[in-house]
Amino acid sequence: MALVSLKEILQDARAAKYAVPMFDVANPQMIRMAVEVAEELNSPVILAAIEPDLPGNRLNFWANAANYAAINAKVPVAYMLDHATNFAICKRCAEAGFTGVMLDASSKDFEENIRLTREVADLMHKYGVSVEAELGHVGDAQAGQGEGAALGNKADDHNVYTDPASVEEFIERAKCDALAVSIGTAHGIYKTAPTLQIELLAEINKVSKVPLVLHGGSGTPEDQIKAAIANGISKVNICAEMMYAWHKSWMDVLQAAPNLGFLECVAQVEPEKAMMDVMRKKIRLFGSNRD
Numbered sequence: 001m002a003l004v005s006l007k008e009i010l011q012d013a014r015a016a017k018y019a020v021p022m023f024d025v026a027n028p029q030m031i032r033m034a035v036e037v038a039e040e041l042n043s044p045v046i047l048a049a050i051e052p053d054l055p056g057n058r059l060n061f062w063a064n065a066a067n068y069a070a071i072n073a074k075v076p077v078a079y080m081l082d083h084a085t086n087f088a089i090c091k092r093c094a095e096a097g098f099t100g101v102m103l104d105a106s107s108k109d110f111e112e113n114i115r116l117t118r119e120v121a122d123l124m125h126k127y128g129v130s131v132e133a134e135l136g137h138v139g140d141a142q143a144g145q146g147e148g149a150a151l152g153n154k155a156d157d158h159n160v161y162t163d164p165a166s167v168e169e170f171i172e173r174a175k176c177d178a179l180a181v182s183i184g185t186a187h188g189i190y191k192t193a194p195t196l197q198i199e200l201l202a203e204i205n206k207v208s209k210v211p212l213v214l215h216g217g218s219g220t221p222e223d224q225i226k227a228a229i230a231n232g233i234s235k236v237n238i239c240a241e242m243m244y245a246w247h248k249s250w251m252d253v254l255q256a257a258p259n260l261g262f263l264e265c266v267a268q269v270e271p272e273k274a275m276m277d278v279m280r281k282k283i284r285l286f287g288s289n290r291d
């Protein structure tokens with residue numbers, strides 16, 4: 001039984017200076033792939049879905065697949081809702097067995113962000129579910145691809161850096177268990193490589209009582225990811241790079257097929273390999289592997 005909460009899975013990472021990968025896995029097939037790679041490299045892993053992945057009964061299919069994968073895994077597994085927009089969806093996820101939710105009230109003002117996060121945290125903690133909040137705002141790299149696009153964000157959705165001066169008060173009052181910070185990454189596929197504000201991150205890390213999270217990890221240069229982890233990032237979210245590899249491979253496979261009536265188990269071999277390679281590469285970069 002390796003099912004753990006988001007809080008538990010991050011406990012060790014900060015002190016030991018590695019980051020736990022959070023993979024956006026939109027469906028049960030991707031859940032299996034993420035856990036297979038995590039087991040292969042002996043790494044903890046966080047499985048995540050976003051609200052658009054979970055309309056209607058899909059939430060239950062997803063939760064059951066994640067739960068099955070987690071309780072049978074040889075490595076610690078947490079599963080969470082990423083970028084939740086409201087209290088009701090968090091409650092549904094807690095009832096379905098999720099062990100973490102990220103409430104994204106980062107586009108609200110400071111007081112409203114605290115109020116909304118605290119409201120969710122008070123309920124989630126009764127279920128033993130951990131809460132990630134966001135202070136500052138991680139914007140979009142561009143519209144059209146990746147996590148940000150899936151959230152319906154716009155191309156003019158700009159970054160607002162996290163203010164270190166408000167971190168302690170936010171965590172204390174919002175009662176969050178992990179904090180997503182805005183230090184220069186963005187959601188989606190970058191047009192040009194980002195420059196992370198590592199000194200700002202180090203300042204935030206000094207005053208934060210909870211582990212810090214980096215959204216928009218896809219496409220960030222490896223040396224900058226390493227510097228971010230060395231300066232307090234304990235969880236890195238990956239979506240766009242995985243989806244790019246997956247869809248690109250599907251495009252190649254389908255374009256090369258003499259007819260489209262071939263077996264699904266044959267068709268998905270290469271796309272699975274492509275996506276799992278991205279996961280493997282990220283786990284090694286984040287240093288969470290113990291293989």
Ligand SMILES: [Zn+2]
Pocket residue numbers: 083138147187215216237
């Ligand atoms: Zn995000």
